[in-house]
Amino acid sequence: MTGVPTATRPVSLLLRVVPLYPVSARRAGQLVYRNLLVARRSWLVFVSGFAEPFFYLFSIGVGIGALVGDVVTDTGTALTYQEFVAPALLASAAMNGAVYDAVFNLFFKLRYAKLYDAVLATPVSAADAAVGETVWALLRGAVYSTAFLLVMLAMGLVGSWWALLALPAAVLIGFAFAAVGLAASTFLRGWQDFEFVQVAILPLFLFSTTFYPLSTYPRPLQLLVECTPLYHGIELVRGLVTGDVRWALLGSAAYLAVMGLAGLALGARRLQRLLLA
Amino acid sequence: MALPGPAATSFFVQRLTAHRHFWRSSAIGSVLEPVLFLAAMGLTLGGLVDRGPGVPGGVGYLAFLAPGLLVAAAMQTATGESSYPVLGALKWDRLYEAVLATPARPADVLAGHLLYVAFRVTTSAAAFLVVLVLFGAAASPLVVLALPVALLTGLAFAAPVSAMAARLEEDAAFAALQRFLIVPMFLFSGTFFPVTQLPVVLEWTAYATPLWHGVALARDLALGTAEAGSALLHVGYLALWTAAGTWLAARTLQRRLVR
Numbered sequence: 001m002t003g004v005p006t007a008t009r010p011v012s013l014l015l016r017v018v019p020l021y022p023v024s025a026r027r028a029g030q031l032v033y034r035n036l037l038v039a040r041r042s043w044l045v046f047v048s049g050f051a052e053p054f055f056y057l058f059s060i061g062v063g064i065g066a067l068v069g070d071v072v073t074d075t076g077t078a079l080t081y082q083e084f085v086a087p088a089l090l091a092s093a094a095m096n097g098a099v100y101d102a103v104f105n106l107f108f109k110l111r112y113a114k115l116y117d118a119v120l121a122t123p124v125s126a127a128d129a130a131v132g133e134t135v136w137a138l139l140r141g142a143v144y145s146t147a148f149l150l151v152m153l154a155m156g157l158v159g160s161w162w163a164l165l166a167l168p169a170a171v172l173i174g175f176a177f178a179a180v181g182l183a184a185s186t187f188l189r190g191w192q193d194f195e196f197v198q199v200a201i202l203p204l205f206l207f208s209t210t211f212y213p214l215s216t217y218p219r220p221l222q223l224l225v226e227c228t229p230l231y232h233g234i235e236l237v238r239g240l241v242t243g244d245v246r247w248a249l250l251g252s253a254a255y256l257a258v259m260g261l262a263g264l265a266l267g268a269r270r271l272q273r274l275l276l277a
Numbered sequence: 278m279a280l281p282g283p284a285a286t287s288f289f290v291q292r293l294t295a296h297r298h299f300w301r302s303s304a305i306g307s308v309l310e311p312v313l314f315l316a317a318m319g320l321t322l323g324g325l326v327d328r329g330p331g332v333p334g335g336v337g338y339l340a341f342l343a344p345g346l347l348v349a350a351a352m353q354t355a356t357g358e359s360s361y362p363v364l365g366a367l368k369w370d371r372l373y374e375a376v377l378a379t380p381a382r383p384a385d386v387l388a389g390h391l392l393y394v395a396f397r398v399t400t401s402a403a404a405f406l407v408v409l410v411l412f413g414a415a416a417s418p419l420v421v422l423a424l425p426v427a428l429l430t431g432l433a434f435a436a437p438v439s440a441m442a443a444r445l446e447e448d449a450a451f452a453a454l455q456r457f458l459i460v461p462m463f464l465f466s467g468t469f470f471p472v473t474q475l476p477v478v479l480e481w482t483a484y485a486t487p488l489w490h491g492v493a494l495a496r497d498l499a500l501g502t503a504e505a506g507s508a509l510l511h512v513g514y515l516a517l518w519t520a521a522g523t524w525l526a527a528r529t530l531q532r533r534l535v536r
Contacts, residue, residue: 045449048456059464064322066474067338069329195302202310206317216321 023131027124031132032139039140049140053093053148060211061085074214077244086157087241088210090148090166091173091233094141096201098174101137102181103197107188116275126272134178134264141174142167152241160243169240169253173233176256179263186270204230229259279531281388284381288389291376293396306357307401311350312408318342318469319414333471336500343414344423344499345468347405348430348491351398355431356438356459358394360451363442373534383530391435391523398431399424409499417501426498426511430491433515436522443529462488467496487518 039046065081072078109115119129145167152158184197208230214222225231232252239249296303323338332341366372373386381389402424409415441454465479466472466488472480483489494511497503 042449045452048453051456052460055461055464059469063465063470063474064326067326067330067332067470068322071325192299192302195305199305199309202313206313211317211322212325216324 023125023127027128028132028135030122030124031119031129032136035133035136046140049097049144050147052096053089053144054151057082057086057089057148057151060089064211071213073238073242073244074209075244075246077242079242082155083157083159083242084213084238085211086152086155087166087238088208088234090145090152090170090241091230091237092205092208092210093148094145094170094173095177095204095230095233097141097144098137098176098178099181099197099201101140102133102178103185103188104194106133106182107185107194110185110271110274116271120275126275127268130182130264130268130271133182134175134267137178138171138174141178142171145170145174158241160241160245162240162243162245166237166240169233169236172253172256172260173230173237176229176233176260176263179260179267181263183263183267183270186267186274204228208234210234229256232256279382279384281384282382284379284385285388285392287379288376288381288385289392289396292389292393296393296397303397304401304404307350307354307397308404308408310353311346311405314346315339315343315408315412315414319346319412333473339412339414340416340500341496342469343409343412344420344495345492347402347409347423348427348495349463349466349468349488350405351402351427351431351491352434352462352488353459354398354401355394355435356454358397359390359435359438360442360454361448363390363439364445364448364451367443367533368446373530377534383534384527386534387439387523387527387530390439391432394435395428395432398435399428402427402431415499417499419501419503420499422498423495426491426495429512429515429519430487430495433487433491433518433522436519436526438522440522440526440529443526443533462486467492487515490514 061082065085068081070078071081071084073084116126116129120126124132149158149163149166149170153163181197188194188197207225208228209225210230214225214231217225232255236249236252236256239245319339319342323342326332326338332338373383376386377383406420406424410420438454441450445451465475466483466486468488472483472489475483490511494503494508497508
């Protein structure tokens with residue numbers, strides 16, 4: 001038997017040892033596919049991810065809303081408290097989901113499941129893995145955000161057609177935080193360090209004009225809040241959902257895009273070093 | 278059923294010794310988080326609430342919220358310390374089996390564990406109580422009695438959650454517990470707004486949760502509006518959850534550890 005494959009085998013073997021072009025969509029896609037297969041097995045955890053932002057929406061929007069009454073935003077629009085809080089909860093949920101997915105799952109796979117040691121034995125590179133994990137976190141976030149937007153629509157909390165752009169905006173927030181979370185998770189030493197992640201996330205959630213307008217703060221605190229990423233995410237989503245669209249929103253979007261790209265670059269480099277060291 | 282003996286104290290001391298290594302990060306979870314909630318919701322959002330329709334009874338929002346957060350934090354700490362750690366000690370690091378090689382019996386293990394949870398809840402709640410007073414959120418000196426209320430509420434969660442953890446083989450159920458029971462209780466059991474604002478069915482569901490009883494009692498004490506009758510009812514209900522949970526946990530641990 002004259003094996004035809006013998007002619008191609010050295011080539012495919014060669015492909016496994018020569019350096020490949022740094023990131024490939026197909027190779028990163030394999031990791032996304034792998035995560036999808038795993039998610040199918042733990043669907044309860046996946047589904048329960050929907051629940052938390054809704055609980056917050058009902059509790060804070062309906063319960064505290066009755067105590068607060070109406071709110072005037074920083075651009076002078078009068079909103080009911082529910083209309084004010086809902087877009088911010090969408091933005092915060094995008095952040096929370098992305099961070100938990102990127103940090104907790106990635107840390108477990110990296111340190112305990114040794115998933116990437118196995119992955120690197122295939123043509124998938126560390127950079128592919130970083131991109132694949134980020135894309136997965138974004139897909140998952142997009143599903144949650146769509147559901148949340150539909151509930152907001154059903155509750156009559158959407159005030160403009162611009163709200164259609166709130167979905168890509170939520171994905172952009174997810175991108176920025178997933179990428180930075182991925183980079184951060186390569187620095188964690190153990191489970192106890194997750195508390196530090198929490199310490200970064202919770203103040204962002206609580207103080208980024210989620211629950212009250214920026215004008216509530218004294219000026220120095222306002223400047224501080226304006227420097228933080230979730231504030232820009234909330235500005236973006238709230239502007240789009242309420243139809244209060246301004247040029248400044250482009251600046252907020254750019255902030256998040258730069259943060260995500262920087263996080264991804266650092267994360268890919270760290271992953272490369274951790275895995276090949 | 279066997280009662281715990283002196284070995285329970287040894288196991289408690291072992292837990293304390295282990296705690297020395299990560300008390301900083303656990304303090305972040307159990308003290309800093311409620312303080313952040315108090316600052317964001319109590320002070321800043323409270324400003325909006327007090328200018329708006331406000332809390333019934335003419336109470337400032339900060340004074341309304343603070344005792345609720347104290348008790349809700351006790352629930353979170355107690356649940357956290359009784360879910361993964363108990364399952365972990367049974368399945369992953371096999372700590373309980375190791376302890377049983379000493380004169381300790383399952384009843385001692387449970388008593389030592391609950392003692393340790395009580396220690397964690399009391400120290401965190403005491404730290405938060407100091408912050409609460411510094412924020413000017415306490416209207417009555419009886420607010421110090423909110424500390425034993427937080428402890429009792431913590432145990433009313435620690436005991437049944439330990440019983441649940443002792444039955445499990447995998448940790449996936451903890452995510453469901455957190456998302457479908459603990460978080461909804463945190464949000465709907467009167468911590469952030471009076472449960473009378475809820476639809477009737479949800480209002481009565483809230484009355485059935487141990488958290489509501491802890492929050493209501495701690496709030497009555499902090500505002501100086503506590504009455505003996507309702508206080509006794511709250512304490513009795515929380516004690517019932519603690520006793521039933523402890524009994525279940527003891528039985529489950531006995532069966533699982535002594536075969």
